[in-house]
Amino acid sequence: MSVDLGAYFNQFLQNISLGEPQISRMNSAAEAISRFLVQQYGVPSANVFVQGSYANNTVVEPVDGGEYDIDLVAVCVGPNVSSDKALDELETAFRSTALFSDRVTRKQPCVRLEYAHDHVGSFHVDVVPVRWSGQATPPLEAPRREDGWHGTAPAEYTQWCRNQGPLYIRTVMAMKRWRDEQQPVRNAVKSIVLQVLVSQYMPQTGDDASRMAETFKVLHSDLSRLRVPPVVPNPVLPSENLAKRWTAESFNNFVVELKEAVEWATTIQNTTDIMEAADACRELLGNDFPVLSPKDVRLELLDYSHAQTPAQMGWLEAYDSRYQISIKAVVQRGKRGQTRRPLLHDGELLLQGHNLHFKADLVAPNHVDVWWQVANTGGHARSVNELRGEIFKGKNLQGKLIAEDENWESTAYTGSHLIRSLLVRENRVLAVSPWFQVNIYAKGQPFRR
Missing domain, CATH: 3.30.460.90 (Beta Polymerase; domain 2)
Incomplete structure (x- = not known):
């Protein structure tokens, strides 16, 4: 490691x-x-x-x-x-x-x-x-x-189980959490089958991350050669095949999930960046795996006066209490985007390369247009001329227009960045959501002003 x-x-x-x-x-x-x-x-x-x-x-x-x-x-x-x-x-x-x-x-x-x-x-x-x-x-x-x-x-x-020792117990607990966090895995393999497979493939390595990573790799290497489930004998009752009811479809789905787990495991083993390693573990094991906080890397929300104003769009700010808007966000997890987790305002520190989905919740007695605005801050974004501040219509990750109450973004630049949404009717801004702060860390890019 x-x-x-x-x-x-x-x-x-x-x-x-x-x-x-x-x-x-x-x-x-x-x-x-x-x-x-x-x-x-x-x-x-x-x-x-x-x-x-x-x-x-x-x-x-x-x-x-x-x-x-x-x-x-x-x-x-x-x-x-x-x-x-x-x-x-x-x-x-x-x-x-x-x-x-x-x-x-x-x-x-x-x-x-x-x-x-x-x-x-x-x-x-x-x-x-x-x-x-x-x-x-x-x-x-x-x-x-x-x-x-x-x-x-x-x-x-x-x-x-108790005789397998503490390394086995720690690995099984981690693998069970992986199974529970990844919905396709939860449906693809029974807990007892996973536990016995761990005992067969787990190396006796003291380091938890290395042991988990190698278990994923060897499991995938052996099982990916098969098209039907292997026989998994009960270790105390060899005549019982614990995988007797494991269907070929569920088994093959399990192998697919193992392949993705191996990709994250490879990142964990090869990276020299503690944040990248912890982030990869979190992708496998969920939010209970700790990562660095924004304070740990000394992030600050810096000046965003470069953000476009409604007046620059030719709009009048005429706020009306009958109109309200707020935004929620989720982080898309998994290399195939099969799992999402909520993202809180000014919450966890995200590694570069995550996809974020924002959704506007609005109250409007009449038809309104929903607009979005992103304001990047910090020296990293400034150094590559990406201090965004424009007001725009919601887009997907390919830059194409989508339902106007949605917007997708990708994390890229170290710093604390902002996004908000606006309700506009007949060139009048009727409501604006509070700024939603997203904290990002890019590998090799320490925070700078």
Whole structure:
């Protein structure tokens, strides 16, 4: 690695770790459900235990109001009970008590109990009724509606995950956040499949960025040779193919997303610029990955008196409170533009080369024309004669006119720059939005006045 991202990854992993009050909420729900199941089925407390990412120490906070959960296994089913009956009896038991009756949702492999949303996202508990298999491997059997019983070893898988060590845990957490941030990846591969693939391809490298980058590269190198999903054996139950339900279409979509991830990973490994490296990590892992702030690079909003005035357009400023306008912005993410994230006024520091989409929100009792204005500031833009200040109609990135309440821009010059929109009717400016400040850093171009 050309730059050291160790502190950035430590902060990132802290940012995505599920904390309080969610952990206490999960523990409280699991304890209440476990007590109920022990009493309902008359089984030892050891027969009800946690499985999944929470037990495996790989749980991450959900993205954008998504879901977080905890999975419970209850060894409570007799040997001659069908899979459907086992799930139906568990569902009936939960519906019979006021404590859980309003929370029950039927699922194919489990019964789900849904809890109220909080500021992190929605929360649920999945409960799987299992039975002893009568053999050493697999020790248990789990039901699936209309599909019978299937061997499972949840406690053994949890122990296997923990045995992989802290580097594996850190890499899985990062890769799970990549999966959650990139919507096509989320739909293309199951979390457990991704976790096992990571164990097969992850190098034992201490540096988080290098380890993640190499995992992406080797994964793509091997999987891109295939047209159908590989067999992914359960590491504690080799007879089970975890990729059994992985369709060829989803697999190939996963390979496409890996290819883009490799491009960002290559940037991370090769750049000597800490901002470029952190920005590439953010493209992969989302806004929880820290980047430098405008203050860190000493950006300032400088003089923009060069901006064109309405009078220079031949317009009269005649503001009317019935007319209002404001603008919102998003940053287009991904080399194919498949993901966008909101951009706040005077917010994060953006690297050059990002595409920004601005949208005007307006209130107007009569027809008006929407105009846009950009005012660049700072020594970088001045040095290349790009101190823009003109008033213009909205355009796309190719410079062609589009819907007048929209406008696209690309980030290019180090500095704090401004954009606003104006409502004009019959050569009168009826409303102007506040200036929206965009902070930009161009590689190799420190801020200068």
